[in-house]
Amino acid sequence: MQFNGNYPTLRRIFNVYNTIFHFSLKIFMSDFIRNDQELRRLEELEHLRSAGINPYPALFEKTHSSKTILSTFSDDAPPASFSVSVAGRIMAIRKMGKATFCHIQDAEGKIQIYIKKDDLPEFYELLPMLDIGDIIGIEGYVFRTRTGEISVHSRSAALLCKSLTPIPIPKEEIDEQGNKVVHDAFADKELRYRRRYVDLIVNPNIREVFRKRSKIISTMRRFFDDRGWLEVETPILQPLYGGASARPFVTHHNALDVQLYMRIALELYLKRLIVGGFDGVYEIGKNFRNEGMDKTHNPEFTMMEIYIAYKDYHWMMEMVEDLFSTIAMEVNGNYEVKVGENHINLAPPYRRATMFDLLTEATNMNLRGLSREELLSAAKTLKVEVEPTASQMKILDEIFSQTVQPTLIQPTFVMDFPVEMSPLAKAHRTEEGLVERFELYANAGELTNCFTELNDPLDQRARLEEQASIRADGDDEAMQLDEDFLFSIEVGMPPTAGLGIGIDRLVMLITGQESIRDVLFFPQMKPENKS
RNA sequence: GAUCCCGUAGCUCAGUGGUAGAGCAUCUGACUUUUAAUCAGAGGGCCGAUGGUUCGAGACCAUCCGGGAUCACCA
Numbered sequence: 048m049q050f051n052g053n054y055p056t057l058r059r060i061f062n063v064y065n066t067i068f069h070f071s072l073k074i075f076m077s078d079f080i081r082n083d084q085e086l087r088r089l090e091e092l093e094h095l096r097s098a099g100i101n102p103y104p105a106l107f108e109k110t111h112s113s114k115t116i117l118s119t120f121s122d123d124a125p126p127a128s129f130s131v132s133v134a135g136r137i138m139a140i141r142k143m144g145k146a147t148f149c150h151i152q153d154a155e156g157k158i159q160i161y162i163k164k165d166d167l168p169e170f171y172e173l174l175p176m177l178d179i180g181d182i183i184g185i186e187g188y189v190f191r192t193r194t195g196e197i198s199v200h201s202r203s204a205a206l207l208c209k210s211l212t213p214i215p216i217p218k219e220e221i222d223e224q225g226n227k228v229v230h231d232a233f234a235d236k237e238l239r240y241r242r243r244y245v246d247l248i249v250n251p252n253i254r255e256v257f258r259k260r261s262k263i264i265s266t267m268r269r270f271f272d273d274r275g276w277l278e279v280e281t282p283i284l285q286p287l288y289g290g291a292s293a294r295p296f297v298t299h300h301n302a303l304d305v306q307l308y309m310r311i312a313l314e315l316y317l318k319r320l321i322v323g324g325f326d327g328v329y330e331i332g333k334n335f336r337n338e339g340m341d342k343t344h345n346p347e348f349t350m351m352e353i354y355i356a357y358k359d360y361h362w363m364m365e366m367v368e369d370l371f372s373t374i375a376m377e378v379n380g381n382y383e384v385k386v387g388e389n390h391i392n393l394a395p396p397y398r399r400a401t402m403f404d405l406l407t408e409a410t411n412m413n414l415r416g417l418s419r420e421e422l423l424s425a426a427k428t429l430k431v432e433v434e435p436t437a438s439q440m441k442i443l444d445e446i447f448s449q450t451v452q453p454t455l456i457q458p459t460f461v462m463d464f465p466v467e468m469s470p471l472a473k474a475h476r477t478e479e480g481l482v483e484r485f486e487l488y489a490n491a492g493e494l495t496n497c498f499t500e501l502n503d504p505l506d507q508r509a510r511l512e513e514q515a516s517i518r519a520d521g522d523d524e525a526m527q528l529d530e531d532f533l534f535s536i537e538v539g540m541p542p543t544a545g546l547g548i549g550i551d552r553l554v555m556l557i558t559g560q561e562s563i564r565d566v567l568f569f570p571q572m573k574p575e576n577k578s
Numbered sequence: 579g580a581u582c583c584c585g586u587a588g589c590u591c592a593g594u595g596g597u598a599g600a601g602c603a604u605c606u607g608a609c610u611u612u613u614a615a616u617c618a619g620a621g622g623g624c625c626g627a628u629g630g631u632u633c634g635a636g637a638c639c640a641u642c643c644g645g646g647a648u649c650a651c652c653a
Binding site for chain 2: 082083084085087139141142143144145146147148150159161163164165178179190191192193194196198200212213214215216217218219220221228229230231232233234235236237291292293294336338339340341343344486492493496524549552573
């Protein structure tokens with residue numbers, strides 16, 4: 048693990064090999080070497096090996112992280128009394144003749160390393176073979192430099208991984224006002240998404256978004272588990288798709304020689320489990336929809352759906368308030384989040400209003416019960432653009448999206464949708480033509496969808512048959528008729544409330560990100576075509 | 579699919595028709611508490627591709643390729 052070998056000869060080896068090696072590398076590895084810097088790093092690698100150094104050792108005993116060193120160090124302790132062993136990626140090298148400063152970066156931050164030639168003559172000889180991007184391990188003691196930075200004074204050092212390709216090197220400066228200025232930032236969005244690992248190295252602040260993502264999900268899981276609800280897994284490959292209006296990805300199973308679909312929703316299988324006798328089940332998993340991509344849509348995305356027997360959508364609204372405020376507090380330490388210019392307060396209670404009341408508020412028109420033609424003329428009056436061929440519900444949805452939705456910055460439960468928009472929701476207990484459903488909006492975006500679930504088997508069959516006929520008329524997003532699901536409802540499902548949460552959008556809200564791509568490690572990209 | 583913008587050194591970007599540029603990175607040298615380290619020097623380019631206009635194109639025009647943003651489609 049430690050460097051050893053005959054270092055005075057290293058220079059000679061370097062020189063002797065240089066000519067031969069340079070040419071042979073160029074010939075044999077021309078496909079892999081993209082520039083002079085990579086060629087040079089390959090040479091360095093070979094030179095290190097020929098000096099008896101393993102550039103990829105298996106293990107390093109690390110005792111401290113950069114963060115613990117910085118938070119534990121005390122100026123009152125006796126000098127050189129705080130011994131540590133740290134490892135990380137070299138992010139900066141400042142060579143000052145016979146002393147060198149490096150910053151290494153580990154999972155929790157950066158720390159400065161001080162290497163003096165007198166302390167480590169053999170390692171010092173090798174320093175020219177190391178580059179920004181290499182990973183090293185350092186054993187030494189912690190001290191504060193003359194300029195005040197807590198640093199590790201090396202007593203021994205080892206190369207842990209030689210990096211063969213240069214990474215972008217942003218530099219940070221603290222300007223006169225005390226603000227951090229980043230120079231040469233790695234800002235090319237495409238490259239950041241395609242090479243997320245480089246992005247994570249170079250822009251470590253984005254790791255924070257993903258740590259929060261993880262915490263949001265673990266908090267949610269604990270919240271549900273503490274209440275005794277069961278986490279389950281249901282099929283992703285399905286013979287029929289359903290539970291939402293969307294076009295699916297189609298695949299094929301060779302052994303059975305059948306066409307299968309990637310699921311577009313979790314709903315229909317989770318309800319079967321409520322039929323099966325569980326009181327509360329939830330699943331967190333990927334859904335796949337074969338549709339467009341934009342700031343709020345990725346072809347695969349993470350959905351949480353939960354079904355609780357003997358509850359309704361009123362109960363679920365309180366549960367959502369409880370859940371979202373708990374997550375905000377656990378993850379951010381307060382209820383307020385800032386997304387763009389909007390400050391959103393997630394402290395309960397959230398506003399509750401029916402869809403048609405909100406429409407009336409925004410348009411001064413009563414749109415309930417209007418025919419397709421009447422809605423079309425209302426849209427015209429409101430200057431809402433709709434396709435001339437749009438269905439009645441599509442027009443209504445469009446009016447809502449353009450007039451109401453942009454105003455829903457603070458969390459708002461939008462309640463009671465038309466039955467035609469909700470084939471799996473229970474008819475409203477008092478309002479004709481509506482269903483017991485809510486969507487929670489915040490920052491002008493939909494976060495959750497919930498119904499009192501439809502458990503009347505005859506009504507459910509009629510609704511899905513209606514979907515099937517819409518489908519037969521050419522709407523390939525209408526639901527398929529899933530006889531096994533209908534059979535399960537005929538067996539009998541208790542009164543149940545169901546809720547879906549788009550996890551990616553929740554993460555966007557909680558972390559203040561404005562694009563779904565910034566909360567996914569590897570967002571879907573066009574294939575990379577080199578021209 | 580539509581509109582707009584972008585493509586120049588490893589990275590970030592200047593370059594409005596006349597010899598291809600800067601900072602960082604890389605290489606050589608100096609420097610034993612530096613920190614955007616500094617100082618002195620060096621190498622590095624099919625200017626996305628093809629065609630055109632011109633005495634002359636990185637720049638102007640056309641087409642194509644790649645990418646981004648907005649919209650549309652879509653929760």
